[in-house]
Amino acid sequence: MVIGLFITIDGIDGCGSTTHSKLLAGFLENKGYNVFLTREPTNSEIGKLLRIYLKNDKIPPETDALLFAADRSYHYLIDIKEKQEDGFIVISDRYKEASIVYQSVQSERISTKWIEEINKFAQDPDITIILDIDPAISLSRKTQKDLEKFENTPFLDKVREIYLERAKSQNYYVINSDDIIEFVQGKIQKLVLKHLKQKA
Ligand SMILES: Nc1ncnc2c1ncn2[C@@H]1O[C@H](COP(=O)(O)OP(=O)(O)O)[C@@H](O)[C@H]1O
Ligand SMILES: [Mg+2]
Numbered sequence: 001m002v003i004g005l006f007i008t009i010d011g012i013d014g015c016g017s018t019t020h021s022k023l024l025a026g027f028l029e030n031k032g033y034n035v036f037l038t039r040e041p042t043n044s045e046i047g048k049l050l051r052i053y054l055k056n057d058k059i060p061p062e063t064d065a066l067l068f069a070a071d072r073s074y075h076y077l078i079d080i081k082e083k084q085e086d087g088f089i090v091i092s093d094r095y096k097e098a099s100i101v102y103q104s105v106q107s108e109r110i111s112t113k114w115i116e117e118i119n120k121f122a123q124d125p126d127i128t129i130i131l132d133i134d135p136a137i138s139l140s141r142k143t144q145k146d147l148e149k150f151e152n153t154p155f156l157d158k159v160r161e162i163y164l165e166r167a168k169s170q171n172y173y174v175i176n177s178d179d180i181i182e183f184v185q186g187k188i189q190k191l192v193l194k195h196l197k198q199k200a
Helices: 017-030 045-053 061-085 096-106 112-118 135-140 153-170 181-199
Strands: 006-011 035-039 089-093 127-132 173-176
Touching: 006 017, 006 096, 017 035, 017 089, 017 181, 035 061, 045 061, 061 089, 061 096, 061 112, 096 112, 096 153, 127 153, 127 181, 135 153, 153 173, 173 181
Parallel strands: 006 089, 006 127, 035 089, 127 173
Antiparallel strands: none
């Protein structure tokens, strides 16, 4: 089936973006679609560096934002665009929205406008799904070793607020992920199937 849909799943840490991206990919593959599952930071050298920097408090948020934008332009132009053109359903576990929200919350010097500007070569997805959850719950799902520099409740409360504001102004889908996995995944599948029907 040739379809070329680009979906991203985003939200605060521990919201379940990785869990649900994987489950959605499996579900759509079973339905006979060609699916390309990918994630950010990517597995490129830039993405690997980012994963190290995300554990380091001393790295300025501007540096993170620029590296994310570099990783993303590569990700979009080399991977995503090509797969989309080949008719794949592309699912990215986090994408542009994470940068816009996380890096702008970290510093008053960083505006969402600037982050949008440095990310302008990476096209917007067709569907952006924000998984919404209380940070106190999402953090309790993570192990200590997985925690990154901004994974604390007050910071994530602010991040959550900005995700919800952005979802409203940009017309993103918001799905509550404080529920059993199957139930949350069911809602995601229903939403994506509706889009696929409209495209067919
Ligand atoms: N709805 C849920 N209920 C309980 N645990 C969940 C739920 N969604 C995800 N998890 C668990 O929470 C942890 C973090 O989920 P993950 O998908 O890695 O989040 P993220 O990628 O958004 O940080 C994982 O161990 C996952 O199995
Ligand atoms: Mg994840």
